[in-house]
Amino acid sequence: MEIPSLCTDFHEKLANMPSCNHHLVMNTCSAEKVPPEQLTGQSDISDLQNAETWIFDLDNTLYPASCRLFDQVEKNMTRFIQQLLDCEREEAYSVQKTYFQEHGTTMSGLMKNHGVAPKEFLDFVHKIDLSGVPVDPAIDLALSRLQGRKLIFTNGSTDHADNVTGHLGIRHHFDDVFDIVAANFIPKPARSVYDQLAELHGINPATTVMVEDMAINLEPAAAMGMTTVWVRTDSSWGTKGADGDHIHHIVDDLADWLGRIVSTEPATA
Numbered sequence: 212m213e214i215p216s217l218c219t220d221f222h223e224k225l226a227n228m229p230s231c232n233h234h235l236v237m238n239t240c241s242a243e244k245v246p247p248e249q250l251t252g253q254s255d256i257s258d259l260q261n262a263e264t265w266i267f268d269l270d271n272t273l274y275p276a277s278c279r280l281f282d283q284v285e286k287n288m289t290r291f292i293q294q295l296l297d298c299e300r301e302e303a304y305s306v307q308k309t310y311f312q313e314h315g316t317t318m319s320g321l322m323k324n325h326g327v328a329p330k331e332f333l334d335f336v337h338k339i340d341l342s343g344v345p346v347d348p349a350i351d352l353a354l355s356r357l358q359g360r361k362l363i364f365t366n367g368s369t370d371h372a373d374n375v376t377g378h379l380g381i382r383h384h385f386d387d388v389f390d391i392v393a394a395n396f397i398p399k400p401a402r403s404v405y406d407q408l409a410e411l412h413g414i415n416p417a418t419t420v421m422v423e424d425m426a427i428n429l430e431p432a433a434a435m436g437m438t439t440v441w442v443r444t445d446s447s448w449g450t451k452g453a454d455g456d457h458i459h460h461i462v463d464d465l466a467d468w469l470g471r472i473v474s475t476e477p478a479t480a
Contacts, residue, residue, distance in 0.1 A: 256460070259438065259472050262359050263418040266408075266432075267385075268442075269365040269372050271424040272465065274379060276444045278344045287336040288317050295325060311448075315398035316366055322396060329396055337371040341378040353469035354384040363388040364408060364421070366398045387412065399428040405435060422465065426453035433457035440468075 267273055270281050285307070292303035310320025321327035354361065361384055363372050369390045376382035389411070394404045409416065416436035423429050425448060429439040440460040441453065462468040 256468075256472055259420055260358060261418070262420045262438070264360045264362065264412070264414050264420070265357060266362050266364050266414075266419060266421040266437075268423040268425070268428070269363050269367060269375060271444055271446075271449070272422060272442050273350070273363075273376065273381070274344050274347075276424065276446065276449070280339065280341070280344055280375075283339040284336050287338065291332060291335050292317075292321070295321070295327065315401065316391070318391070319396060319398060329392070333368045333371070333391075337368060337374070341375065344375070344378060346378075346380055347466055349470060350466035351379075351381050351384075353466055353473055354381055356473035357384075357469060358473075360412070361385045362408075362412065363390075364399070365389070366391050368392060399425075400431050402431045402434070405431045409435065424449050425451070426455070426458060427451045430455065430457045433459070 274280065288307050289300060289303045292306050293300060296303065296306065307317050310317045314320040314323065318329060318332050321332060322329060363385050365372055365388065367390060369388045369392065372388045372390065373382060376385065389408050391398060394407065397404050408414065419437045420440060421429060421432040421437050422440040422442060424442045424444050426441050429441060430452060433439050434457070438459050439457060440462060441458045442465050443461055443463050444450070
């Protein structure tokens with residue numbers, strides 16, 4: 212389809228922008244836009260305005276995966292294993308992926324097989340450069356208007372969550388961070404961790420929405436009775452389990468989707 216001439220300059224400028232910034236502007240002018248009901252799997256999202264609790268994953272969810280921020284974390288994991296095992300990068304990367312598949316997180320595998328102190332690992336891998344992650348006014352505004360409690364549920368650390376959300380200017384919207392330390396180093400998608408989170412915060416699953424980029428991590432949430440939202444990515448770990456009926460909504464642009472939910476809600480202080 213030919214792009215209207217009105218948009219030509221827009222798309223030329225977009226081509227010269229870092230890919231991470233595209234989600235901030237793509238909805239402004241698009242030759243062909245997917246209808247919201249096709250993205251979410253259902254046209255009516257008005258009921259979500261009444262959710263009492265919103266649970267958000269952090270990485271590749273509250274910022275777009277196109278920023279490739281988690282690539283830095285992965286590279287740091289590989290370097291950590293290289294130093295720990297005194298091995299070549301290829302072997303370290305293989306160990307990293309094997310532990311991720313077998314234990315849910317690379318850190319869990321390192322703890323169980325090598326006695327690695329979790330804080331040492333977390334501090335090392337989360338030394339990252341956030342300059343490539345743009346501040347998104349749209350998600351800041353949407354979160355400010357979204358009714359209900361907002362929690363972050365991450366397999367990373369609270370320090371990492373504070374660092375990233377502080378950079379994005381959205382940390383103040385969240386009531387708490389439930390991290391891998393609070394979960395006794397048991398990662399998602401272990402059901403026991405979801406139960407622990409729900410008990411700690413008095414969560415009623417029937418009035419709770421969970422937003423996550425890894426489809427498989429939404430299975431326990433749906434089984435508990437939560438409404439689930441998959442922030443679609445093209446990564447192999449993100450799409451695993453994406454064909455199940457435990458996914459209630461699929462979105463490509465979280466800020467835009469939240470914006471539609473709160474568009475009829477009054478602003479909150």
